Amino acid sequence: MIQSHDSVIVRTMSRILIPLMQLFAFYVLFFGQYGPGGGFVGGVMLGTSIILGILVFGPEASSYRLAQKVIHGDGVGLLIFAGVGGLCLIGGGEFLNYSSLEIPWVDSDAQRRSLGIVMTQVGVAVDIAVTAISIVLSLSLIEDREETNV
Amino acid sequence: MTLTFEILMLVLLIVTAAGAILVKDLIGAVLILGTYSFLLALVWAWLGAVDVAFVEAVVGAGLATLFFLLTLFGTALKDTRIQRPAPPLLAVLGLPILGLLLLYAAEDFPAFRDPGSQASVHVSPEYLKNSLEQTETTNVVTSVLMDYRAFDTLIETAVIFTAGIACTLLLRRNRE
Numbered sequence: 247m248i249q250s251h252d253s254v255i256v257r258t259m260s261r262i263l264i265p266l267m268q269l270f271a272f273y274v275l276f277f278g279q280y281g282p283g284g285g286f287v288g289g290v291m292l293g294t295s296i297i298l299g300i301l302v303f304g305p306e307a308s309s310y311r312l313a314q315k316v317i318h319g320d321g322v323g324l325l326i327f328a329g330v331g332g333l334c335l336i337g338g339g340e341f342l343n344y345s346s347l348e349i350p351w352v353d354s355d356a357q358r359r360s361l362g363i364v365m366t367q368v369g370v371a372v373d374i375a376v377t378a379i380s381i382v383l384s385l386s387l388i389e390d391r392e393e394t395n396v
Numbered sequence: 397m398t399l400t401f402e403i404l405m406l407v408l409l410i411v412t413a414a415g416a417i418l419v420k421d422l423i424g425a426v427l428i429l430g431t432y433s434f435l436l437a438l439v440w441a442w443l444g445a446v447d448v449a450f451v452e453a454v455v456g457a458g459l460a461t462l463f464f465l466l467t468l469f470g471t472a473l474k475d476t477r478i479q480r481p482a483p484p485l486l487a488v489l490g491l492p493i494l495g496l497l498l499l500y501a502a503e504d505f506p507a508f509r510d511p512g513s514q515a516s517v518h519v520s521p522e523y524l525k526n527s528l529e530q531t532e533t534t535n536v537v538t539s540v541l542m543d544y545r546a547f548d549t550l551i552e553t554a555v556i557f558t559a560g561i562a563c564t565l566l567l568r569r570n571r572e
Contacts, residue, residue, distance in 0.1 A: 274450075279533040282446040284541065297462065319562075324557045327550055342546040359569040360532040361426045363542040366549070368452050377560030378459060384567035 250304030260302040264309075267295035275371050276364065285367030289323075289374030296375070297382050317380040323373025330365045342366075420475045433457035447537045450568040465505050 251257060268291075275288025296316070299309030339346025344362025345355040352358050357374040412432040419425045433456030440449035506513030523540050533539040539548050 272451075278538050279535055281535060282450050282536050282537075284447070284535075287447075287450050287454050289460055290451075294454075294458055294462070297572055307455050320560055321557055324550075324553050327553055331546075331550065342550065344543060356530055356532045359530060359539075359543055363531065363533060363538065365548060366542050369539075370549065374555055377556050379464065380560045381563045382466060384563050385463065385470065 250306065251302045260298055262395060264299055266296050267291055267298070271295065271371075275367060279360065279363060282302055285370030286374060287369030288367070292371060293375035293378030296379055300379075300382065313379045316376055317383060319372075320376050320380055322374075323369045323371070323376060326369030326372060327366050328362060330362055330369065334362070338380060402433060402439075405435060405442070408435050409439070422468050422473055422475055423465065426461055428467065429464070430457045430461040433460070447535075 249356055259265060271288045271291035274283035274291060275285060278284030278288065296309050296313055299307060300313055303309060330344070331348070331349070334343050334346050337346035337348045342362075344359040347358045347362055349358060349361060408432045409432060412428050412435060416428040416432060419428060426509050433452055436456065437449040437453040440446075440452055469500070506515075510516070523544060527533055527536045527539045527544055531539045
């Protein structure tokens with residue numbers, strides 16, 4: 247079902263738009279502490295940019311191969327999130343209490359919490375992006391299966 | 397206080413919601429549903445919930461529309477029933493009564509932006525006061541989601557992970 251798009255306009259616009267989308271996704275992800283956004287929106291936008299690459303450039307494109315590699319990492323985001331909580335346990339505090347994170351060059355509790363928020367947001371973003379790509383790849387298999395059955 | 401924007405938004409929301417149900421071309425229905433999400437995002441932004449508006453615009457109008465479209469390409473593009481079945485009597489009678497009950501209950505809500513309402517006096521003042529000092533995060537929504545209520549967010553992330561796994565298991569079941 248997934249094949250490259252014929253239109254020159256769509257391909258050219260996607261070539262321009264995909265890097266911008268990814269840049270904006272990272273901006274939203276890391277700027278979520280100071281403005282609207284955060285891990286959830288950043289992850290969705292990151293996943294959507296790769297999905298756009300899949301839908302426009304088809305299975306031969308690099309983003310398709312990247313996506314097929316990426317979906318094996320489903321659960322890594324959750325692991326990052328829970329791992330930060332585990333690091334807090336190792337540091338001697340409660341689960342997900344970022345003030346007990348052991349980070350050598352940080353000396354105030356507020357900065358530790360701030361860094362903990364950034365790390366967990368990265369975890370959420372990875373989880374969401376990988377899940378979105380995985381669902382799209384699974385959905386795109388529906389028609390292939392019917393064709394092979396007929 | 398002017399209500400023009402709210403009334404316009406509500407009318408457009410109702411029109412797009414009804415259109416998404418009534419349109420026979422299913423791709424059109426999905427796109428109208430995306431429009432509905434965009435309008436809803438505008439309403440959230442108007443009410444001051446910018447983070448919710450952002451998520452609604454990106455997920456509701458972007459990603460959900462894409463999922464619906466991909467599902468349609470795998471199934472059927474048109475609703476081919478000539479006549480739709482009539483809605484059950486319970487729905488025709490019950491839903492207006494339910495709406496009236498909700499309107500009746502809405503009278504007891506605190507006024508919009510009321511500083512003395514229950515929701516504004518319990519824990520949210522603590523978050524608003526201490527967020528910058530304790531977490532160096534100016535966006536209180538982020539600090540509540542990721543620090544004060546991080547456990548809830550962890551479980552939500554687990555839910556999304558489960559959804560992805562379930563989709564993969566269901567849709568790739570028969571694949572070699």
